[in-house]
Amino acid sequence: MxxxxxxxxxxxxxxxxxxxxxxxxxxxxxxxxxxxxxxxxxxxPAYPELKQLTDSRQYGPSEGEKDLRECIVSIVAERGIQTSTDNVLVTNGSQQGLDIVSRLILDESSTILTEQPTYLAACQVFKLQGAKVQDVMSDAEGMSVSALRDAIEKHHPKAVYLIPNFQNPAGHCYSLERRLEIAALLDEKNILLIEDDPYRDLCYDNVDLTPISTLIKQAPWLYMGSFSKVLWPGLRTGYIVSCDAFSPYLVKVKQAVDLHTNRLGQSMITQFFKSGQYxxxxxxxxxxxxxxxxxxxxxxxxxxxxxxxxxxxxxxxxxxxxxxxxxxxxxxxxxxxxxxxxxxxxxxxxxxxxxxxxxxxxxxxxxxxxxxxxxxxxxxxxxxxxxx
Ligand SMILES: Cc1ncc(COP(=O)(O)O)c(C=O)c1O
Structure with missing residues (x-):
């Protein structure tokens, strides 16, 4: 048919x-x-025992379980991001984080800049909104700052999407210098940063992992994390941490898309963190x-x-x-x-x-x-x- x-x-x-x-x-x-x-x-790891988990049968909050959001606040605090649960949204993996952000900011008139190469499923999401995806030359230390400046001036993008740590697919990790330069440029041009960071805990050498979001002084930013690569991808649990202005909008999109992330998975992840085994x-x-x-x-x-x-x-x-x-x-x-x-x-x-x-x-x-x-x-x- x-x-x-x-x-x-x-x-x-x-x-x-x-x-x-x-x-x-x-x-x-x-x-x-x-x-x-x-x-x-x-x-x-094995799943925590079901009997330890809170009652997950009823509908829950769109923002995510409070306990898990508190855990996420402390996880990102260790990375240098000072936030509160109000600015944390639990998502069905960071893939849904990308979808929610895209629905919020992208349409046919928008351009988003990415590294070259970049995570292909992010581009699928951006393109589904009708946005133009423009890649920017990248090297072993990440996106080229001069190429980014040129691309911003030429394409007037809505946002820049970066995977600074152990990038998928190229594996690169940004130097601190590159992180600082990119943050300064985004501040200068007031461009939104979407920072996707699912691999950071899979770190084998001594490298800088400072979130670029923490180096930004005034531009808007969104930081995404995931439990998929370090715990259980089948539970589909990730999160967006945002600067203050974004949070109410993100929650509204989440409500429209799927009401909330499944509660049982959120409880399992919270239990694991609370057990101190992480x-x-x-x-x-x-x-x-x-x-x-x-x-x-x-x-x-x-x-x-x-x-x-x-x-x-x-x-x-x-x-x-x-x-x-x-x-x-x-x-x-x-x-x-x-x-x-x-x-x-x-x-x-x-x-x-x-x-x-x-x-x-x-x-x-x-x-x-x-x-x-x-x-x-x-x-x-x-x-x-x-x-x-
Ligand atoms: C860079 C990047 N972002 C997001 C995702 C999606 O991960 P999740 O399982 O949290 O949806 C992946 C998965 O491979 C990824 O590589």
Whole structure:
């Protein structure tokens, strides 16, 4: 049945997420997947006992459970963000945070600036509102400040969307200097910052993690966090912390979208934090993921060091690998899949057709064992060498 006449012009133009389309391959037991951004189930703590949880059967507040919002206030205070529960909105993961913010600020007349490359599902959300997504050149320290200045002057954006810590997909982490420069520029131009920070606790090296939101003096800002990468992504729980002016508007959109985030998941996360286990849990995650990161770096260097380029990510889940000249990431995907290894081409992470680059792969080390990493990289090396 053709239903295209029923769709809005923006829904008609929607592109499917390659990551989610590839997910069914990664669920096949004989496929080794480096493609998803999924955390390792073996490192997830057990759920708290149901009987400890508060009564979650009734409807709850749109802002989120008070206990969880208090927890979030202390979590972000440790990061340098001084706020109150009034400025915390609990969301269905930070993905919903992006949706709520987009509904609030973006329409067909708006432009939003992003890093190049950037998190593809954020662009899906921005584009669904009809907004123009404009990428801005980025390097190992994050978005280029001069390119950002030019883009602000040329495109008059509503907002700048940044993932400063262990970015998805490029893995970069902003230096303190870059954070300060970006904050100063956003203040000067009075542009809204949307800071997305789901990976910060997956930190393996000594790097600066100061939220840019804390360095801003007068421009508006929104800071998003998530429990997905460090606890249980299936519970779909994240949050937006906002500067004062935004909070009432964000809550109204949340009410319209889904009334509130599911209460049972919020209670489980609160229980876990209150039990005092989180600090040890993070140490465990950091140790395990750091080991996997190092194994992947070693394997890539040993098998492909003469052909590819990559930087060691100081945290997060991803290597961003530049393929040898002329080797197409799409072709690597197809050929590696014949040998039951799934990788993710970098193409969907480029929001603008003009900057599209088919020479990158995003490789995740999070959900595979060290032995599987070796196995997968051996296959990848064979495939890439055949294509050179
Ligand atoms: C940068 C970034 N933002 C947001 C999300 C969405 O996370 P959540 O599970 O909290 O919705 C992801 C997930 O991969 C991500 O990489």
């Amino acid at each position: 053709d239903i295209s006449h029923l769709l809005t012009s923006h829904s008609r133009n929607m592109e499917a997420s390659l990551v989610r389309e590839l997910l069914h391959y990664s669920q096949q037991p004989d496929v080794l997947s480096l493609a998803g951004g999924l955390p390792d189930e073996n490192l997830m 600090p040890d849990h993070v140490i465990k995650l950091q140790k395990a993921y750091k080991e996997k990161r190092d194994v992947m770096a070693e394997a890539l260097n040993a098998e492909l060091g003469d052909l590819i380029e990559f930087s060691l990510p100081a945290g997060g889940m991803f290597f961003w690998v530049k393929l040898p000249a002329g080797v197409s990431s799409q072709l690597v995907l197809t050929e590696a899949l014949k040998d039951k290894v799934l990788v993710l081409p970098g193409t969907p992470f480029f929001p603008c057709k003009s900057s599209l680059d088919d020479s990158f792969l995003r490789l995740s080390f999070a959900r595979v064992s060290p032995a599987q990493i070796h196995q997968a990289i051996t296959v990848l090396a064979k495939v890439i060498r055949q294509l050179v």
